[in-house]
Amino acid sequence: MDTISLKKKLSTYQSDKGYLKNVSDELHYEVLVAWENWTGPAQDFYKSLGFSYKQMAGLIGRAKKMKREGYFGSSEFKQIHVETIETNGSEAKPCQGIEIVWSDGKLIRFQDVDRLVEFLKKVA
Template sequence: MDLEILSEWEKWTGAADGFYKAIGVSANGMGSIIGRAKRLRRDGFPAQEFKEIKVVEPAVFGPCQGIEVAWDNGKLIRFQAVNQLVDFLKKVS
């Protein structure tokens, strides 16, 4: 992914901070990404050996669509979204 970001960065014609905001990275973070990408390019990244995979939505096998957590005393808690689980864990910690 670093090489793809470097490639897009080299094509970018706008202001640098606009690019950083577009991909959601700080200027410092962008510097480290560009550094890694240039190192990969210089050292010879085996792009021809790289195989892209496609991620598809998993098939749903059962009534629960979300996250199930086995809690104290055998309680099973179901969360429909990750942010609900995170909020719950923050409250109980």
């Protein structure tokens, strides 16, 4: 999420004296995700949101606690299983090959990964 929209959302919870009050759980989560994905200095993150580090430290700390306690659900990797489809007595896989749309709009199909890798090596 970009910091501009996050700043606007946070400003709705700002009191007349500049305190952040009654921030929703969803917004706590959004701030935490933005904080975890921020690559620059922490001070720049606070400035981009328009709040001091003291204001944001309380908010981020509360969000971390909520995450540890399971308020936000699991953002862990979830494995999915692809089932095969039977048609006329033979097994057909739902995905057959790899498709790449090339820069000039051409569609290139590969039957397996080895051929795709070989093609990419020749093109590079």
